[in-house]
Amino acid sequence: MSLTLGEARTRASLIRDVSYEIDLDLTDATTGHASGTFGCTTTVRFTSSAADTFLELTAATDLAVTVNGRALPADAARSSYDGRRLLLTGLVEHNVVTVAARVPYVTDGDGMYLFTDPADGETYASAYCGMDVAQRVFACFDQNDLKATVALGVTADPTWTVVANGRVLEDGTDRDAGRWRFATTEVFAIPMFVVCAGPWHSRTWEHAGLPFGWHARRSLGAELDRDFEELRATTTACFDHYATLFTEPMPYDSYDQAFVPGQNWGALESPGCVTYRDELLPRGRVTDLARSQRASIIAHEMAHMWFGNLVTMTWWEDTWLQESFADYMGYRVSADGAGFAGALLQHELLRKPSAYQADERRSTHPVAPEAEDVPDVDAASNNFDAISYSKGNSVLRQLVTWLGDDAFLAGVNAYLGAHRLGNGTLADFMAALDSASDRDVLGWVHAWLRTSGFDTIRVTRDGGGVPVVSRDGTRPHRLRLTSYDEAPGGALVERESVLVDVGDEPVRLDDWAGRVVVPNSHGETFVRVVPDTASWSALLSGLSSIDDDLVRAIAWTTAFDLAHTRRLPAEDFLDLVSRHLPHERHVTAVAAVLTRTLDSVVPRRIASSGAAHAVDRVADACARGLDTTLDEQVRIELTRGLARTSRDTALLQGWLTDGVTDHGVALDPALRWRVVHRLAEVGALDADAIETERVADGTIDGELGAARALAARPTVEAKDAAWTALAEDDQVSNRRYEALTSGLWSPEQADLLAPYVAAYWQVSPRIAERRGQAFSQVVHRAFPALALTDDQVADLEQALAGDLPSVLRRGWEDKLDDLRPANT
Known part of the structure; x- marks a missing residue:
């Protein structure tokens, strides 16, 4: 069972002054230990005001326990351990407990993940933690508010490199070959423990008196060398920029970053050692969009050194205190600090639309819920969602707009200073903001952070054509309004842009009679926009003529929302894509339109009988754009879109043969596998040809691309x-499951896939129950990506009426809500 709020509060009231000495033995990772386990010995020191408590440790064998110098007999140790919790009795004020065990390696990315690289046969063992996961690596008090120091030792293959939370003291070549020792860390929340061991290719440097490093699998060494100067420049620029924003220095003694295999999260902000999915270090080209996205992630994870590590949420209701801030800071600092202009468009186009959808589901919750609404860790796992990230980011952006940047940063620094190396709550943050401003911060916090849902901003016209902006809802909004005139031919020419407060009273724009109006035109607030009929008609005609990239992005996201709520019929949305995608000139907008159209509108809003036609329309828009665009980065995204949608097998086969498209875009590995996938999907590539591609690739990307x-x-x-490979293999990895299901589902194959949709409802609960929380996330993200019939929806509802693991239930309920008409 997962830790409950009551248990966490009780244990935190009894235990304090925690420290760990951890010794990991990973030598069996490369010698094929039959049990598939690693050795772990943990000594935990703590003071206690109770005689009894418990440590967490999952699925351990060969358990040996010593409490205050007294070794427990083997039968007593076994009887005190239920596979998740180790009961400790007879405690005194000052305690020393040592737990030695063997712990399983994992394939789902939660715990000590063991990976053998098909490119060169090298093995990597990396511990990825997070909520309820540190206990899969070592015995611990697995909760945020029992922060502790960690002294780590690792024994591994002598050819390996090991990185972890602390600075290296002995690097595996000192004294004992293969023995690594790390400096005792500053205190941090134990769910953020990390260790990454393997034959890493590493690039290191020093900055501001600290050692920095980037690491990647040996087979990706050339890619790390290719990108290293940019990665170093981005890291140091973000680090220096945070020093201008925050008065508290970064509290850890080193800063490593590693591209790792098999991690579930996009990145993990472990103190002193951040890990990233190694897909962020691609073979082949790195597009400008990919570089900008990676920079925002680097800035996001670095923000966590303050929001999450220096000061940590006390319990999981305050996930937003970490994730919303890091999301907001990631886009802000990658732009202002590291120079990636336009980073905000990623949020507005690629992330924020999902937050609106999440806020209309039954699972919606306030950005900052009450602690009692998050009763246990399983429930908390569901709140790492678009509300805590993208909505929270948007809300903070509105707070900065409403409060002013100086007051916001003053409040942030007061909060970080008051709770450094400790834990914080919403009340603590409110108090810090309140001390920095004379505005009604408490009222703002209640309206924006303690309530779910969002307001609507409507534009109407009075009898004389004067725009009137009004609010449906209760929150204060400070937002930008931008006006346009229609030029001959339908082009839109900007006239004026103003920042206004919209509250209980409508805002009349007497000087804007007859103009086109775009509300929230730079995305300052989190609100649904309902444009007036005349303005929307003009935008339908002239969207691609708008010069301001951010205003154009807001118009696209308005169209996404209108399609989602069915106020814009799917065919009309496709008309908009057909008309304006070929002329869109910002690469983020091109990528967002293609993603939203193909991943949301086509499989969710187009009947299966019309899916092929819809895909053909997208292919046609991509082809026409490729014939006219002069922007290399836009050309790459349109090529990716065409590779995903084209039915011209001769064209695609020609690309494979030549290694380049007819518009001069070289087929890097990712694009080549996209072409292979499409040819397979339309029946033009057989298993032998796919195997030839897999062998020629020779990497994990090729293994997964072939499976897909x-x-x-x-x-x-x-x-x-x-289906057999993903449903019947109890050891299928998270990455392989994702690849198999992303290949399995196709909106154009709905009839063929009907039996597998039924099987998905039936088999998934068993898989999720058996594989646990992390794999449940993978399973629910594999929801059938095609239009469901009424009978299939009824089957889903019947499955939801049964007993389901909580993570899977949440995911399926969200998908069901997305299938229904949204509130308008």
């Missing part, structure tokens, strides 16, 4: 093979 392409073939035999 084989599953995409439009035959019963291909679907059966994919």
